[in-house]
Amino acid sequence: MTRVQLKPPYLLLIGAESDATYAKTALGIVQWCPEKVMGQLRFDGADVDLGVPDMSVAEAAAQGCGSLVIGVAPVGGTVPDSWWAIITEAARAGLDIVSGLHIRLADRDGLADIARNAHARLVDVRVPPKGLPVGNGKPRTGKRILTVAADCAIGKKYTALALHRALQDLGADSTYRATGQTGIMIAGEGLPIDAVVADFISGAAEVLSPAADPAHIDVIEGQGSIFHPGYSGVALGLMHGSQPDGFVVCHDPLRAVVSGWPHYRLPPLEEVIETHLALGRRTNPAIRCLGIAVNTSGLPADARQPHLEQLAAETGLPCIDPVAIGAEAIARNAIGQFLTE
Amino acid sequence: MTRVQLKPPYLLLIGAESDATYAKTALGIVQWCPEKVMGQLRFDGADVDLGVPDMSVAEAAAQGCGSLVIGVAPVGGTVPDSWWAIITEAARAGLDIVSGLHIRLADRDGLADIARNAHARLVDVRVPPKGLPVGNGKPRTGKRILTVAADCAIGKKYTALALHRALQDLGADSTYRATGQTGIMIAGEGLPIDAVVADFISGAAEVLSPAADPAHIDVIEGQGSIFHPGYSGVALGLMHGSQPDGFVVCHDPLRAVVSGWPHYRLPPLEEVIETHLALGRRTNPAIRCLGIAVNTSGLPADARQPHLEQLAAETGLPCIDPVAIGAEAIARNAIGQFLTE
Known part of the structure; x- marks a missing residue:
């Protein structure tokens, strides 16, 4: 690396x-x-x-x-x-x-x-190392959480950083895994996944989050979106290579279309969750959604908490705003679920 | 260029x-x-x-x-x-x-x-040209057919070539679009899609099959598989950029696992069709499955035609062996369906 x-x-x-x-x-x-x-x-x-x-x-x-x-x-x-x-x-x-x-x-x-x-x-910082392998798809020890979304620039990096911080605050052994330029600049290391040659996307993701102690948690910064007309290949290869045990959906309730691609509407949140579950099972049958990270900043101040509560009731998942509240609820959910395995 | x-x-x-x-x-x-x-x-x-x-x-x-x-x-x-x-x-x-x-x-x-x-x-021919764009996802005129599969090395190039030839034999205006080295040498042009940098996969696919006469049909050689633990990113980016109006599933009834990745079973044919439909709709809501191209060479000679007929009855689609029979039935289906639009 x-x-x-x-x-x-x-x-x-x-x-x-x-x-x-x-x-x-x-x-x-x-x-x-x-x-x-x-x-x-x-x-x-x-x-x-x-x-x-x-x-x-x-x-x-x-x-x-x-x-x-x-x-x-x-x-x-x-x-x-x-x-x-x-x-x-x-x-x-x-x-x-x-x-x-x-x-x-x-x-x-x-x-x-x-x-x-x-x-x-x-x-x-976006030049990937030479010698990346093709993904082998073999299960590896340790836990992995990937941040995903229906669009780019919607909080995947921030949520991963906030979740990593919350996991550490709760005493978990966690590593933030950077996949983009800013994340690499913040973390000081990482792998620029969208600059990798197409054949090696999932192999690069495997290198980024290697086998680890069974209790260790990698929090992997998502890239692109499997729903994005420009960047879906990056997102699917990253998910398949990351073999996430869980994912967090980053969501903006006011964003209706793909940013910069206004002819593409964003899919409903339920479809985002179900599609990631369906595709993610290919390399990790135990994949689950651990929570929703919502950008509530565009809502009226008195509507933010009710929005999170309504979303939590609808999905049965911890729904937080990582900027306003932090990611502790999702971190607790992850730790609790992983402990039972 | x-x-x-x-x-x-x-x-x-x-x-x-x-x-x-x-x-x-x-x-x-x-x-x-x-x-x-x-x-x-x-x-x-x-x-x-x-x-x-x-x-x-x-x-x-x-x-x-x-x-x-x-x-x-x-x-x-x-x-x-x-x-x-x-x-x-x-x-x-x-x-x-x-x-x-x-x-x-x-x-x-x-x-x-x-x-x-x-x-x-x-x-x-393995080196992609410089200056490839990010996929813009905008609809473009002309029809496109992509060959897909649950695995690699299962007939996507051959099927695309056979379908292109069958379309031409039926008088359709068709172009074969090559995505791999052999296909590029055959066609005299193309784009090595799995050698493209990850961010530009769907953009490369858009360049490969540009806007054309409304009656023109591009037959695009598939690469990888959305179910493949190593090459799913290539396959999804290629599909989203190709915006196929239809796809043909290449199928080997005797192949149970991913070739070279024996710890991965191949999904059922129905799941292959449904998953491509679900994901392909993102950039072309009109996407449909046009037929199944089956490699029957491993079956006993007297079992081949019954196998194709049974598969056709189960799926309601033209099922052919492109080597033994040719792709005329799928070409006729494509022409017929596209004519009604």
Whole structure:
């Protein structure tokens, strides 16, 4: 497994982003490791604000910044020219460039030379290790929980981090397993599952959450969605390779369509649960749904708790808002169910 | 162009092969597209004979050959020096080199320079083109049929080729869409879907079968299986990107477990059909099963036709053996169903 060692503090490149959905990398870094963040670099027109100081490359470099971190994920991975100008300036100033994009920094004409001359590194956190195997599908010891959803950018990483924290708070032996750029930046290691060659998706998932002590719990960050017209392959391969004993559905009651794919309606919650159960049984017949992680922030304040209670009554599952309440109820459910086995 | 495209006619490199098993790519090319084959290049000791003219590189080049196609898998995986001598000679003569080998042609010392000087291309059909998009999931005109199965190596390529031929024989406007190396060499173009980076599987499938005349039918070669512990991600992404109007299930009545994964039983045929319908509806609500392509070769000769008839009675679908009978019944079903729309 690759280990990524990043050099703080970070200047987070936001560009002209106006949709926070696509700034989830930067938002996650600020949320989970604020002590590593020096500032943000925004262009005119950017509506996203991380709540950290705005800085130019020159200002950050003068204050001892370690890395320019590309904190925005453009759809399809195409990087605007305005970003390349900033990246080049930062490399010339000696900042490491940390990227989670599909395109490799070293493939940019001249950038590798500029970085080398300034003793800066080009760090692609999404480059998977070589030699990943095809999934073998064999059962392995230890417990695994996967966060899933009907869409992307709906809380799978956050929920996994919150559940991992709650499990640890309850004394469980838990590891957070990162599958995406932000998670890898937060955890310091992981496997960029959606950058793996298609034949090796489930094999990579097996490598990510290896055999462990029977009482150990891996909390695996989900990617994509089996219902997503662009990313379903990633999601199914990740689930089959993870062989989850349980999954948590991340849910936004106000999201009606796939974010960025407005011609796709999201399936009902019950269908999300049943389809994951049906497909997940292929590699782990004991798979079960452990709870629903709901983003209630869009509901009126006095409607949030009733919504969670109604959902819990309908599904018979712990329903929590991981941001507002934390994931303790789901952690308790997981520990209780796994203890009986 | 984001598809692999080959330049006919071909000179097929057979080497000293004496076992037809290892020449199945070359045999498939001659079987399905003899019009693209100029000749074969065999060394002393070769027992495999494709039934096409023997030729040297010089003879083929003088007659306007487009590509030297490596139609054999070397035993043990190592490419013999005798092959490299021929490959180098062909590149120097201006022939494209087409390879499905694990080793990349450009990694061979000096070969890239020789090819460049002769305006020849080194084409690794296992290497997907750059610039593939994320799947957008938008409906597109034209009809699409995907071959699927509960396992790999069970007839998806053969069935797609047979169905394409049957559609053409019936006067339909059909294109075979190749997703694997042999299929790409046969079709002269395609996309190696299992070598694509995970995020772009369905996008690659969209590129492979683009918008077309409403009456046009793409027959898409399936890869992997949504039930396969190693390759389910490839299969689901391919199905979602293909947006098939119909699918054909390839079935072997004597295969009980996943080939090479003996701890996985194959699901019942009915479950194979229902699961593909349920998941395929996500990007094409009109998806239907058009028939079953059965490998009856393992059954006693007098049991084959009764088996097909029983299966047809059980499923209400045309059930054929594409090798023994051909795919006309499924082609007629597809044309009939598509005509009513």
